[in-house]
Amino acid sequence: MRAAWLLLLCAASAQAAQPLPQAEAAVWLQKMADASRRMTYEGVFVMRQGDTMQTLSISNRPAGQGNDSRLVALDGNLREVRCSQTGAVTLVTDGSQVRTEKRLNSRHFPDLLPANPAALTNWYEVRLGEMARVAGLDCRNVEIQPKDAFRWGYILCAEKDSGLPLKAVLVNAGNQPLMQYAFAEIKLATQGYAMKPPSWPVPRPMLLPVLPEPARQLESEQVVARNLPPGYTRIAAVKRQLPNMRSEVEHWVFSDGLTHISLFLSPSDKPVDTVKGESPRGMVHLMRRQVGDFQATVLGDAPWPAVETIAMGLEPR
């Protein structure tokens, strides 16, 4: 397996900057996806989004068919995300109070690729870039570039042996960075480093606190999404109670595996203004409009055409 991986590496470097054939691209994506879940590592990474910077510590280890991971924000309010096979929770410490909330999903750096990323090659081209060095380790840049205008691209730097992404940059169509993650320090179990037992008192597998379910299945659907951008499918549709909101809202999620767009539906008893929203650097787009008796809010870390296509394709059922 190692020989095949090295052969792939050599062949790939010979045809730098050319998009990899789909099968080869799928191998690279799978390697990176598996490494971020199945490897044992702990480290500190920096996240930068516009003028905002956050430092987080992460530890990950395989557990059963999945993995246990723990993210802790090292600056600002104490925030922590714990993910296991049974689910994910967020713990926010505010003064002496600890608020615990169940999360519907647990996507986080470096685990950004879906478990089965082969289908991404239909919508993204994969190119191999230069070798680089991140957190003291050698890595190869792997560019995941969209084939159309409905998604952002990523540039990942995959550790040269394991394929673990040491750096990830979300880029727009002009290759301008929208969000960046990079390990500042990382210890990999494959380097012969015996990972210390976790500092939090959790038996294996990680036991999460029992919390009320944050969401329930939809009983009936009164809105239909007639038009989705190519490659997007609905991956979630639940009814959930959001903090500071009086009544439950419907939360649908559409994704191509790498880009995620949310739709929130809430009953509206008065006409809804059509509003367009954008974050300062254009990473997040939002559109709100009236659909039948509902106020529909579509938002995501996605280009405007993707958000607009979903929002304008909504119709009362």
Add this chain to the structure above:
Amino acid sequence: MNKSHEADDNLSALLDGELSDQSAQLAIRQLSGDPAARARFAEYCAVGDLLRGHHNDLPDLTRKVMAALEDEPTVLAPVRKTPQRRPLLWLAAATCAAITWGLWSAVPRQENAVPLASLQTPAHPPADVMPYLAAHQDYAQAVLTVPEMHFTRVSLSREAR
């Protein structure tokens, strides 16, 4: 030539509030009867405002003059000044504002070239958007602060409604 220089200096001194009340009265009388002098006075006002970076808020000029006057130290001792001084300054400021505002309004603005149909009006952030942005983070990226957003109200074509 010398006379014209003298008149210009007089206008400049009027604008700077350096004239005595009597001279200021005289200068304003001359201004009202001489369109060329009025135009020069307007130019002085506009140049002064540009230098001070006040060209976007000319309507506030009188307020600023009044604020500056209020900032003057209160003199409790009896003063020799005639009571006409403040109304005269007021009059000079108001004339200056009126003339320069007229000049600025006459300048064609760039925004007027934008076709009306493409205008999007800025909108207030919808009240319930922050919980939605936070809830979306479950699927986006963990432990992130919710991004600040800018909103615009848009019009849809009839079929899209």
